[in-house]
Amino acid sequence: MSSSSRPSRDVLHNLATQLRIDSVRSTSAAGSGHPTTCLSAADIVAALFFAEMRFDPADPQHPEADRFVLSKGHAAPILYAAWAAAGAFPRDEVLKLRSIGSDLEGHPTPRLPFVDVATGSLGQGLPAAIGIALNARRIESDYRTYALLGDGECAEGSVWEAAEVAAHERLDNLCAIVDVNGLGQSRATQYEHDTDSFVRRFEAFGWWARSIDGHDMGQILAALDEARKVSGRPALIAARTLKGKGLAAIEGKPGWHGKALKKGEETDKAIAELEAQYKDTGFPSQDGRKPGVLTPAIPKPARRRTESAPADFVAEMPAPSWALGDKVATREAFGPGLVALGGMDRRIVALDADVKNSTFSEAFEKFYPDRFIQSFIAEQAMVGVAMGLASRGAIPFPSTFACFLERASDFIRMAGISSLGVKLAGSHAGVSIGEDGPSQMALEDLAMARGVPNCTVLYPSDAVSAYRLVAAAAATPGPVYIRLGRPKTPVIYPSGETFPIGGSKTLRETSSDVVTVVAAGVTLFEALEAHDVLAKENVAIRVIDAYSVQPIDNATLVAAGRATGGRIITVEDHYAHGGLGDAVSEAVWDQAFRVKRLAVREIPRSGQPEELLDRFGISSKAIVAAVRELLA
């Protein structure tokens, strides 16, 4: 907003006062929540919503609107109060805060139309805001992105991962504000009111930064003006505030974190104290009294551009060129898969954490460098940025070694809560990576991904299925995880084969099968080998490729189990918990089958891949032994 068309400081002060009042009212009505952290942020939020940002309260998802991310998600009540004040919904709705029938939850989630990403796990808002700011570049929009952080949350490393990425990307359409109220949940923060410590840190990371009094509307507006003019760098405003500002008995006092005022006298007195702070700006209030609060006209976003129609990824994917029997690692198929998608739709973005030559995402960078984001070795930032991008319509594919995706597991959890279409790919799964040793082996990644109930989990075994499942990931709503392997495996599917989500492939099947073996990834080939060994002894086993681990193909598994005497073996290059064995066990729970799990059951070590498959009990030899055991 240009400074000339801005409402007066007194009007903004009154709006801040109204936000304070509504934050107290809503938390008191709920009987829980965080009023005091709302009160410290009220002047900043009022300035952003009513003197800075360009948006349409009636259409909060307008693609050209400025974005606001409340990284300090526990200040949700003031976010709701601000949108109510802007006219998005009636003010008294805030009194439904935290009740099961309302989307005004304890911490913001995208169930609300004006929330892009769920916050409440501290340190996630800034990475997401960076993704949102990068999306402006992708769609060539001049919208700006604002993130409000708590001071305590700046202890989270993800904030500094994000700071690095934003500076590297020279994101001058991003402005972060830290609400330095000096008080954490249980004690003073380590920074207390030293706003300069934030300025020093962010400057050292390459940001423009300045320190202000966060209750001085003039200083807030001036800093926002300056921040808007910064070129080639992201901007940081460290605002000195008081937790509980406006309530003399509470202001700046410890012991008030996450406590609602008591209903009745305590709340009534607080509201009266705040109401007395309204300045007479000539506006009548709703009941006709002066002084009152008038919401100023909010500048609308630019005209909506027409977007190209989305691609039908699965149908339009060009056929890959591998022939049956070619030896290709599934991770090697990931690159060409990404490149093919990138050519179909400009929404496809790839993100890397400095392993692009191992995951083969470098192929995408060669073709589409403007849609390739390098987060360097910062997995939380990579996934957080992807969350922000996904929230604004991009289809991001962050990839790294599967074990290092676990570094971002709390982000992946929050991506699930936000239902964001982040398409994660993790390479180098399992002990089959060999010599690098246990620190590089993902053996709990399926459990992590399956722990997000709305996450689709895919585990291809050959290059064709990997390539096709990359397209399926792009086409499937919500988060998706694709598990990729390091070793080369033979191509077993024709290039035109289809792999529906929730499906499976039965690769070996006779009417005399006595055991069903369910596998995916490298162990599928161990299962096929076990099949051949046992066939020589006239023992027939059914072999199923469970490329879709979540959802899993219940019907096929139940039918196979019934056909093979209720004997099922699962075999996975993963620990025994939360992975394929767990998925199959649950799928057939009511059948009274026996589901034996072959999986890694101890901390592994360095060695050659084949040695390790054998040593940790997931090789063809182990499968043959397990079949014999089940038949004994």
Next chain:
Amino acid sequence: MSSSSRPSRDVLHNLATQLRIDSVRSTSAAGSGHPTTCLSAADIVAALFFAEMRFDPADPQHPEADRFVLSKGHAAPILYAAWAAAGAFPRDEVLKLRSIGSDLEGHPTPRLPFVDVATGSLGQGLPAAIGIALNARRIESDYRTYALLGDGECAEGSVWEAAEVAAHERLDNLCAIVDVNGLGQSRATQYEHDTDSFVRRFEAFGWWARSIDGHDMGQILAALDEARKVSGRPALIAARTLKGKGLAAIEGKPGWHGKALKKGEETDKAIAELEAQYKDTGFPSQDGRKPGVLTPAIPKPARRRTESAPADFVAEMPAPSWALGDKVATREAFGPGLVALGGMDRRIVALDADVKNSTFSEAFEKFYPDRFIQSFIAEQAMVGVAMGLASRGAIPFPSTFACFLERASDFIRMAGISSLGVKLAGSHAGVSIGEDGPSQMALEDLAMARGVPNCTVLYPSDAVSAYRLVAAAAATPGPVYIRLGRPKTPVIYPSGETFPIGGSKTLRETSSDVVTVVAAGVTLFEALEAHDVLAKENVAIRVIDAYSVQPIDNATLVAAGRATGGRIITVEDHYAHGGLGDAVSEAVWDQAFRVKRLAVREIPRSGQPEELLDRFGISSKAIVAAVRELLA
């Protein structure tokens, strides 16, 4: 080491050259690994091992010895070469690098006696080193701790979480060195050779910092001297180096990350090139030729102090004062449990991430402030510091909300690989926290903890069992996770009850039970209520408290399942995957039982605890319905 007794720079140069040669030899023999990152670090490592640190190669775990953490774990070959050069084992052992029969793994693990914590997941060495440095305070030793970091890994947020903690703790017994070789795995790092960017960042975080040429032995020694004299602050040395230093064709060139030289001519030429760099210091080599390398005398650590005998935590725990029927949250029992342990044994340390008033760890701080470490809102640092402490004999209890422990899940994975006795406690598990909403609800934490195969997983339901299991955690080797709840639940066990790891409690049992219900935490009370409802209809169910989720009480579960017609219901305030249902399913896999899982199956929302248990299908009502379904 005092500068006067130090070996000459030429001697140190020759040692560095030997380390380079052995790094090339070992990786070439293995056919994989990271020689070039070893070559950049060789001068720094030679200076640390042979001119700076005080240690005993024959007794690397001496409690008073200086510590070295190789945070850039992929440089493992030079770590092994240094310990070989120091005399810990014969030099030619390094040729067994990465083979299944050797503990010289691709990345260092504590299978080796001179490794405190496994590294290889970047950004974890500095937090661990801080824990090790804090341990020196705990045992009142003057040993110093050194950590060698890669430049690329400084993008990891955990490095900055650690930087904050180290500065806050004024750790002047800690010296971190960043090997700024400018090259990451797939490209130049974002910092390239700008060593000052590291100095600026660490100074902004409160460290003493300086920048040097990492191949100039004089500058390295001078910086170590200066760092040793710094008071009240940790020290950082940013060393400009060349990846592949010493090999002209490779030095400073991209494309050489993680590539061993080819056996034969390529390796032989490289070794000859390095050997030609030996300076004549008058020492003959092993084969009698000059110049040779002589390992200087390494100063030994101080005399070993006598340590007090460890407590028998489980037996000595004083009885708690709760009476049957008292309403106490399990998290409320955690504080008194910690305090009791702290009084028994000085090895007990508590760590917090600014939620001590919610987890009740603040009780410990009141009694033992010198053994209470505040990491502020930095869960990776908290767990990493705990890992370092555990590696040096402390028994650390890091605690926070269970969902935020997931922020550190990659650290917990590595704690498992290191078999470290980190005793994690996570509060506020499940939807039963209520109004705060999904971002604060841990619903995948059991899966995370069970995904560490050597992690003991405990899930108490009442205060007495919680209190007793805190003692069991201290007494149990390796990592332990204790899941704690927010709501108050009635005390159901007498204060003297014992809770062996791997056990369970059968709370309701008759000879006519038709279904077994297995629960833990808040859902145990739902199961007891369902029992009473069904009893009125003359339907008897067995109710088992599975307080030990890993290991789980297989024998009791199998016997109960057999006694109840193979019908088992699990009910947990957790997602359906990787938790209690998974554990029970696997425990009884060969019994052909039906194991029905009641668990949260979608992203939850804010609401009152009882409303949410009901809505997400884990209340007594859901249990009653499931029993009827199984019987139908």
